[in-house]
Amino acid sequence: MNVKTLIPGNYGYFPEKFGEIWNQQIESILAEFSSGVEKVLKPGQDATDLPILYVKKAIAHSFLQTLKEKYNYSFLTDMTAVDEQNDPRFELVFHLMNPETKARIRIKVRLSENEKIGTFIPLWAGANWAEREIYDMFGISFEGHPDLRRILMDVRWEGHPLRKDYPLRGYQVFLNPEPIDPELLK
Amino acid sequence: MKNEKENALQPDVPLDIARWGFPSHYDVSLKKDSDDIFEDSRVIVNIGPTHPAMHGAFRCMAKLNGEIIEKSYCEFGYTHRAKEKLGENRTYHQFIVYTDRLNYCSSLINNVTYALSVERLMGVEVPERATWIRMICAELARVIDHLICVGINAVDLGAFSYFLYGYHQREKAYTLIEQLCGARLTTSYTRIGGLMYDAPEGWEKDVKAWVKETRDVIDEMDRLLTDNRIWLNRTKNVAVFNKEQCLNYSFTGPNARAAGVDIDLRRDQPCMFYDKMDFDVPIARVGDVFDRYYVRMEEMKQSLNIISQCCDKIRSGPIWSEDKRVRIPEKAAVYNTMEGLIHHFKFFMTGFNVPPGEAYTAFEAANGELGFYIVSKGDVNAHRMRIRSPSFWHYQGLSPMIQGGYIADLVAALGSINVIAGELDR
Known part of the structure; x- marks a missing residue:
């Protein structure tokens, strides 16, 4: 892997500013969650712009809670998934930001195809729709989610479009519009 | 069913x-x-997907007790065009046009952010002039976006002539953009490693004249509306979203700054030449409709300052990176030499490979943090092209924001958070 590709030009601000902070934080995180962290990738050594921590599913919630409360990575910038096409199939990707120092960090949780994970809404209320989108696009289910329905596609849609094996052409036709379920307003 | x-x-x-x-x-x-339907005399009101007060095709269903919204539910996805899937199946060059259609009120910012994110992944540096033009474009687009946002918000609350002042200025800005790339709305102006065309001669002078004019117009708009008693009654303490809620719901941009979240990526993570610019970040405290309006008004003035500083510093020079991987071959070489023709053909038919790696590049777009998370496996198209659009997170906050408010304030709240359907649905 060509490391030099990610040495930034005039848009680079991450490794110079936060390199030391990240190293210290990753050390103390590893001391705390030694068995739960599978792999650590660091900018400068690996082809990435942010440090990536691969976390086991079992400790994902307590890990993110620690990051949120102890290390003040309390801003959920983005939550998404990637279909890696190998075993385990999916990666759940969290981009967190520290609103004080504006340092960012990337957390990944690997999930196999039919594996479920608990919802992250207790940590961030904003994770609600992000989880719905991940469910819609990748078919990853979140246990305990109050309203896990499709969000971008029609609720009657079959298949999960952002999976790599999803066909690029084809039609699904619905003649009647699907109304909003009044149960949701109770 | x-x-x-x-x-x-x-x-x-x-x-x-x-x-x-x-x-x-x-x-x-x-x-x-x-x-x-619940047999308790509550009224269900369905607004949208095609309703003049909803700025685009999305839908809100509200359960009303009298005029008070007890519960609401928002739905969208009517303009879903599978941009993330397209990003995985188009080359990096082909994807530029799709970024226009994200936030169509400020498509230049999307172009610039996308170009930055791919360049960052490849390690390509663009020359100074291209960067200055990109900065002017981004700020021009921000002013346009804010003009339309505050204007439409006022139209929804009954102040129509106010909107026309801003709209007139917006048309002139579109003429400036037209001089750059020939298109007004769907610009596709940036290229990876450069720009589509150089700015025409004397363009920065036109921009400076426009800046001067727009400053006066914004002052005029300010005098016209900001202290108006009806406007204050309709916006003060309406649809309040405080700092804690903003952080919880991942609000960014002017909507978060209206509630006191002090984050502006132009200042905090300066890409391009923003660290050399002299500008302030307006912050409000309450987080109501008025604060969101006023933060946008102040931000426009700051953006105009940035534009005029850029116009002073811009110098003539190349607009293309010298990197052979991304440089589109010159037309003279394409028409006159075999190698140039092959190069051109290879560039547009197969595209260029981006080295493996992943990067999340965020830029302060008009509505908030626009981010491209690109995972590359070394191929001509991305393995994952995630678009973090600010409107997605803002629209999620609409339901808690309007809960307990009046149905008429739903329109004010929706206009003030400036949800753009193209960016929301992607």
């Missing part, structure tokens, strides 16, 4: 009234009040 396939074949099957919430012409034997 249970019998989906049957329904699809027989459109005459009566629709389920309990699910629709209003009587359909199929059922004439309905006795009770059709709105009273």
Whole structure:
């Protein structure tokens, strides 16, 4: 892997500013969650712009809670998934930001195809729709989610479009519009 | 729907009234009040997807007690165009046009952010002039976006002439953009490693004249509306979203700054030449509709400052990176040499490979943090092209924001958070 590709030009601000902070934080995180962290990738050594921590599913919630409360990575910038096409199939990707120092960090949780994970809404209320989108696009289910329905596609849609094996052409036709379920307003 | 396939074949099957919430012409034997689906005298109001007060195709269903919204539910996805899937199946060059259609009120910012994110992944540096033009473009687009946002917000609350002041200025800005790239709305102006065309001679002078004019117009708009008593009554302490909620719901940009979240990526993570610029970040405290309006007004003035500073510093020079991987071959070489023709053909038919790696590049777009998370496996198209659009997170906050407010304030709240359907649905 060509490391030099990610040495930034005039848009680079991450490794110079936060390199030391990240190293210290990753050390103390590893001391705390030694068995739960599978792999650590660091900018400068690996082809990435942010440090990536691969976390086991079992400790994902307590890990993110620690990051949120102890290390003040309390801003959920983005939550998404990637279909890696190998075993385990999916990666759940969290981009967190520290609103004080504006340092960012990337957390990944690997999930196999039919594996479920608990919802992250207790940590961030904003994770609600992000989880719905991940469910819609990748078919990853979140246990305990109050309203896990499709969000971008029609609720009657079959298949999960952002999976790599999803066909690029084809039609699904619905003649009647699907109304909003009044149960949701109770 | 249970019998989906049957329904699809027989459109005459009566629709389920309990699910629709209003009587359909199929059922004439309905006795009770059709709105009273919970039998507790609450009224269900459905707004959208095609309603003039919803700025785009999205939908909000509200349960009302009198005029108070007790509960609401928002739905969208009517303009979903599978941009993330397209990003995985188009080359990096081909994807530029799709970024225009994200936030179509400020498509130049999307172009610039996308170009930055791919360049960052490849390690390509663009020359100074291209960067200055990109900065002017980004700020020009920000002013346009804010003008339309505050204007439409005022139109929704009944102040129509205010909107026309801003719209006139917006048209002139579009003429400036037209001089750059020939298009007004869907610009596709940046290229990876450079720009589509150089700015025409004397363009920065036109921009400076426009800046001077717009400053006066914004002052005029300010005097016209900001202290108006009706406007203050309709916006002060309406649809409040405080700092804690903003952080919880991942609000960014002017909507978060209106509630006191002090984050502006132009200042905190300066890409391009923003660290050399002299500008302030306006912050408000309460987080109501008025604060969101006023933060945008102040931000426009700061953006105009940035534009005029850029116009002073811009010098003539190359607009293309010298990197052979991304440089589109010169037309003279394409038409006159075999190698140039092959290069051109290879560039547009197969595209260029981006080295493996992943990067999340965020830029302060008009609505908030616009981010491209690109995972590359070394191929000509991305393995994952995630677009973090600010409107997605803002629209999620609409339901808690309007809870307990009046139905008329829903319109004010929706206009003030400036949800753009193209960016929301992607």
